[in-house]
Amino acid sequence: MNHKEYLFRLQDLYNRVPNKFEKEIFWYICKKYQDFIKKRITTKNCTKEEIIKHLIDKGLMSMSIDKTTKEEKLPDDRTVRSAVRKLMKNGLPILSTSTIAGYYICDNTTEIEQPYNENKKRALKLLAMQKSFDKMSGFVSGQISIDEINLDTEDEED
Secondary structure (H helix, E strand, C coil), rough: CCCHHHHHHHHHHHHHHHHHHHHHHHHHHHHHHHHHCCCCCCCCCEHHHHHHHHHHHCCCCCCCCCCCCCCCEEECHHHHHHHHHHHHHHHCCEEEECCCCCCEEEECCHHHHHHHHHHHHHHHHHHHHHHHHHHHHHHHHCCCCHHHHCCCCCCCCC
């Protein structure tokens, strides 16, 4: 892969992000990636905490006050997670996995496999649960008899 060309492609994507908050998040994740490929840092991932601190520095978020200690603390990360999810859903090459903390720019299709498989497994479990709701509804409404409820099935670990 030609990293210089890929950085230009990322720049083009950055220029197309309309929301300032999301744009700044994408910029920060890209900056970590650039520092990684230029060997300034040893990992290309950045944590939600790092992103939040950057957004605070840029005036896009502010510290919050702990209600019990009255001390300043970092704000909740839900808005960052939501913004990153939106960027990912729009096809920006941001990844996160269960084994690596934070987010990072992917630059090859092999990197996509792990989060893809993790999400697929999660989705299949959700669909299996959805099917069980149909059974529950049938039982509660009297449309399924006790004999149709199978309690001998093995449950997968979560």
